[in-house]
Amino acid sequence: MTATTLVRVERKPKYADHLEGFVLRVGAKWALMAQTVDGGYFDGLIAFRVQDAQRITDDESVAAAFAKTLPEWPPTYTPEVDLETTAGLIRELGGSDNLLGIQKETERRATWIGTLDTITGRYVYLHEVRPDGTWHPAPLGYKLRAITAVEVGRRYYSALSVVAGEKPRPEHLTSR
Known part of the structure; x- marks a missing residue:
């Protein structure tokens, strides 16, 4: 596998879809792909x-x-990403104000999309955006070990962000 070869990844979780893209980096626990x-x-x-x-x-x-003719070619991701821990991966990918999606494909076929609020112990908290573009009133927590995929930069997320409007301030900052 190289970042110049388009690959199809079939995965084990019960509700996992196959992935297509260019693998950018592989760590002990996580692999990062330009989807x-x-x-x-x-x-x-x-x-x-x-x-x-x-x-x-x-x-x-x-x-x-065709992918090799696009202006985004070759796919890259320059910041170092922690591919060894789930908390580190989410912290680094979700570090900006962009929307982040997490999946728990051993439990169901769904993606929870929001901004990173906090990571505490074994949980990650997202301030979520609903499919209708409204913000959930409070962050919701998910077990880190249950997460099977993490996404950022999707076109759908960009559209959802525009419709949702201003992102809420993290609750731990507003409760002071």
């Missing part, structure tokens, strides 16, 4: 658990060739 959608268009980054990868195959379709 692509139909046709080879880039659509954000996704980190997935290395242990969940069941099968990885090269994609030699037109999508692989």
Whole structure:
């Protein structure tokens, strides 16, 4: 696997979809991929658990060739990302005001999208945006060990962010 080869990753979790993209980095626990959608268009980054990868195959379709013609080629992610711990990965990917998506594909097919509020012990708290573009009134917590994928930079997240408007201040800052 190199960052110049489009791959398809089949994963083990019960509700996991396959992933397509260019693998940028691989750590002991997590792999970081520049995700692509139909046709080879880039659509954000996704980190997935290395242990969940069941099968990885090269994609030699037109999508692989087309991706190399896009202005975003070659896909990169320059900041160092902690691929050894779930808390570190989420902290670094969710460190800006951009929306972050987490998945728990052993439990259900869903993505929880929001801004990072806090990480405490074994939980991550997101201030979530609902599918209708409204903010949930308070951060919700998720067990770090249950998270199977983390996404940032998706086009859908950009649209959701525009509709949702101003992001709420983290609750731990407003409760003082």
